[in-house]
Amino acid sequence: MGRIGVLLLNLGGPDKLEDVGPFLYNLFSDPEIIRLPFRWMQKPLAWFIATRREKTSQENYKQIGGGSPLRRITEEQGEAIKSQLSELGQEANIYVGMRYWHPYTEEAIAQLTQDNIDKLVILPLYPQFSISTSGSSFRLLEQLWKENPKLQDLEYTVIASWYKESGYLQAMAELIIGEIEKFPHPDHVHIFFSAHGVPKSYVEEAGDPYQQEIEECTNLIMQTLNRPNPHTLAYQSRVGPVEWLQPYTEDALNELGAKGVKYLVVVPISFVSEHIETLQEIDIEYREIAEQAGIHNFGRVPAPNTNPVFIKALSDLIIDVLQQPDLKLSQVTQMKKRVKMYPQERWEWGITTSAEVWNGRIAMLGFIGLMIELLTGKGLLHAIGLLH
Ligand SMILES: C=CC1=C(C)c2cc3[nH]c(cc4nc(cc5[nH]c(cc1n2)c(C)c5CCC(=O)O)C(CCC(=O)O)=C4C)c(C)c3C=C
Ligand SMILES: [Fe+2]
Ligand SMILES: [Fe+2]
16 A cells, blocks of 8 residues: 555644634534534524633633643644554554644645545544544535545545554553552552543434443453452533433542542543543542542543554554455444434424424524523523523
């Protein structure tokens, strides 16, 4: 194989405090993040939620130095993968495509269509698949592919998720050992896996495989670790009023504290770089909750970042998929027959003239309600806690 391209997909994060508002707007404009029955509601609601959340979110970013380290770390991961691939005899151009901030996926695609690459490997930097993360990026790419004739001639393959890779599991196990061995009795330390949550309906109604992949990944890491430590899996970072996957991290920490757990390490499991939810949410907020619950010895396993075992695992994976049949975007966005990437699809299936009339009426009522809330600061969204 000649020169390949590797497109690393990630979420993106605000580089500085002024970026927080527009970053949040981009995030909430994504129908894979807030699933509304009507597309036209998406942008006004995204603007409204982003505006209301901006200050709190900025305060959090202030606590970690005024911006997200995600771009820097993702670029360092790209450099490390490039050198590792070169050592393995495979020259590669690396592209970083973020979903909600610079460098945007669109910028990466514009660059790679100008370069002379023989084949592209699309690698999301999320070990497990979720509609809200890799799924959202794949959807965007599918759209870009439809719009750009240059892309249609490009040979490519997609990696949907890779949490079973032995090198990744090995890197996670080594990082956990490094942390528990700082404690006087390493085998007694409680290992607390904290995965980023998603709304429960994603899994139960839309068929998102995320929860199953997270659970399997946790078990595989524990098997690779091969130590007798007790462990727990919980879900962090809930946003908005609906139910998310349970148990919530804060509840699980309180429960363990009440049971007398004194030594605990948190393992961030759904993301492979340090970011706001490790540096601020776990290291500051959850540490405080644990402390109040009586867990006074609180450690946190670092994210893999550019850990050499981890980088080798991703590089081996890239070489591996080049030998296998290609996986197309259409295959990974329709992973299960019942996966509904957009709630709109649910409405379209049952469409009749009267349903359309009712949809229109309900939409109009929703819009009037939203406008009243915008003007008065009072209403249903405030009452249920989505807006503050
Ligand atoms: C696998 C990881 C992630 C999943 C799943 C995920 C789903 C998800 N996230 C939100 C809302 C927000 N996420 C925010 C930041 C953020 N999210 C992830 C990862 C996952 N999100 C990361 C790595 C980051 C941080 C990027 C950085 O700046 O370092 C934010 C903004 C921060 C804040 O204000 O709290 C929001 C909001 C939803 C609603 C969701 C699933 C539907
Ligand atoms: Fe998130
Ligand atoms: Fe979050």
